[in-house]
Amino acid sequence: xxxxxxxxxxxxxxxxxxxxxxxxxxxxxxxxxxxxxxxxxxxxxxxxxxxxxxxxxxxxxxxxxxxxxxxxxxxxxxxxxxxxxxxxxxxxxxxxxxxxxxxxxxxxxxxxxxxxxxxxxxxxxxxxxxxxxxxxxxxxxxxxxxxxxxxxxxxxxxxxxxxxxxxxxxxxxxxxxxxxxxxxxxxxxxxxxxxxxxxxxxxxxxxxxxxxxxxxxxxxxxxxxxxxx
Numbered sequence: 203x204x205x206x207x208x209x210x211x212x213x214x215x216x217x218x219x220x221x222x223x224x225x226x227x228x229x230x231x232x233x234x235x236x237x238x239x240x241x242x243x244x245x246x247x248x249x250x251x252x253x254x255x256x257x258x259x260x261x262x263x264x265x266x267x268x269x270x271x272x273x274x275x276x277x278x279x280x281x282x283x284x285x286x287x288x289x290x291x292x293x294x295x296x297x298x299x300x301x302x303x304x305x306x307x308x309x310x311x312x313x314x315x316x317x318x319x320x321x322x323x324x325x326x327x328x329x330x331x332x333x334x335x336x337x338x339x340x341x342x343x344x345x346x347x348x349x350x351x352x353x354x355x356x357x358x359x360x361x362x363x364x365x366x367x368x369x370x371x372x373x374x375x376x377x378x379x380x381x382x383x384x385x386x387x388x389x390x391x392x393x394x395x396x397x398x399x400x401x402x403x404x405x406x407x408x409x410x411x412x413x414x415x416x417x418x419x420x421x422x423x424x425x426x427x428x429x430x431x
Contacts, residue, residue, distance in 0.1 A: 205361035210317035217391035233338040270314035298413035
């Protein structure tokens with residue numbers, strides 16, 4: 203059983219969905235501390251040939267709040283208008299935009315639930331069949347921290363392989379996971395180039411960019427472009 207655990211991110215880059223697609227169970231880690239300067243409530247799109255950072259308004263955010271304790275702030279009309287401006291001439295705009303619009307017009311006020319809704323909608327659009335779970339709904343020892351809490355969740359999910367983003371190499375120890383009969387692997391994403399209008403390619407943008415410039419069949423191929431290390 204392959205398992206991955208990731209915090210809920212707003213319209214994350216393709217590597218997030220490569221990880222989701224690579225496992226049998228994907229746990230959305232919503233009951234850990236909110237990181238104000240992280241990617242939970244913001245991301246980057248292509249605007250006028252350059253990367254542009256857009257941010258979802260939030261209320262009640264702070265380092266001592268859990269992600270599922272933060273609320274969505276202002277309406278998202280401004281983000282939607284920016285996306286329209288950026289991509290209305292993109293080749294797959296008419297196909298991808300209804301999904302993005304449904305997400306941003308969602309009236310859910312809880313930030314975690316808002317992003318979980320968005321991740322499910324995008325996974326459906328991309329054809330990802332992985333089962334999604336919510337960390338806060340999993341019975342576990344919440345006194346555990348960091349690596350030990352992840353291992354606890356893996357055991358609850360009956361995982362024999364845990365796959366993490368490659369950035370977690372300094373946080374997780376393969377020998378420690380093996381003590382609980384779990385093999386630890388890291389996903390190394392390949393950020394393949396694709397045509398973005400006639401601009402020089404800007405890598406690592408939000409999944410929105412991928413959806414606007416690529417067919418669903420092409421995205422399926424991009425999802426498989428990674429290596430497990």
